[in-house]
Amino acid sequence: AQSVTQLDSHVSVSEGTPVLLRCNYSSSYSPSLFWYVQHPNKGLQLLLKYTSAATLVKGINGFEAEFKKSETSFHLTKPSAHMSDAAEYFCVVSVRSSNTGKLIFGQGTTLQVKP
Amino acid sequence: NAGVTQTPKFQVLKTGQSMTLQCAQDMNHEYMSWYRQDPGMGLRLIHYSVGAGITDQGEVPNGYNVSRSTTEDFPLRLLSAAPSQTSVYFCASSYQGHGTDTQYFGPGTRLTVL
Numbered sequence: 001a002q003s004v005t006q007l008d009s010h011v012s013v014s015e016g017t018p019v020l021l022r023c024n025y026s027s028s029y030s031p032s033l034f035w036y037v038q039h040p041n042k043g044l045q046l047l048l049k050y051t052s053a054a055t056l057v058k059g060i061n062g063f064e065a066e067f068k069k070s071e072t073s074f075h076l077t078k079p080s081a082h083m084s085d086a087a088e089y090f091c092v093v094s095v096r097s098s099n100t101g102k103l104i105f106g107q108g109t110t111l112q113v114k115p
Numbered sequence: 116n117a118g119v120t121q122t123p124k125f126q127v128l129k130t131g132q133s134m135t136l137q138c139a140q141d142m143n144h145e146y147m148s149w150y151r152q153d154p155g156m157g158l159r160l161i162h163y164s165v166g167a168g169i170t171d172q173g174e175v176p177n178g179y180n181v182s183r184s185t186t187e188d189f190p191l192r193l194l195s196a197a198p199s200q201t202s203v204y205f206c207a208s209s210y211q212g213h214g215t216d217t218q219y220f221g222p223g224t225r226l227t228v229l
Binding site: 034090095100 | 173
């Protein structure tokens, strides 16, 4: 079985300071891991994904995440927050070898960016 | 490419009414799916399809029907709406539904059942 736990439901940072959104996963099989972002009243947009290559994954808008198998973590980071980063972020897991497309979502982390 | 489109954007129903949420994609993706989003629960899979004529249940299928007569379209039907179905519904598609595929999401339909 697969599951995802986002360790913080709400994170608040000041503009220009680093962002850290934490995600732990559980998977009986080799996982693919994703981070999606959802701006208010919008659909979901892929930030980045890990599928088995480099463990440090770079995404759009300066975000990156590191896959750590020993810690079963896939934390999302950004060196310097921008006001436009305020949104909800979802950590997502799937089974890498699957052909059913099933995604398991975390509960989401709301990122607030203060001026 | 328009990507994944959904209609309507908003809908209010009375308990017991039926309706169909529309989803279309123009990326020639084989895989399509429907999710519902409820506060504090992330997104949960309702139904999915790995190709025209093939559908299967996800995590929360009760009260919903789907069909896939074409590659492009994947409508979601609420047979008899209940207040518990008040939610935001997202349609998604990907190339083949492999575990490594990126899934592309539509803008969502916000449904309220009174």
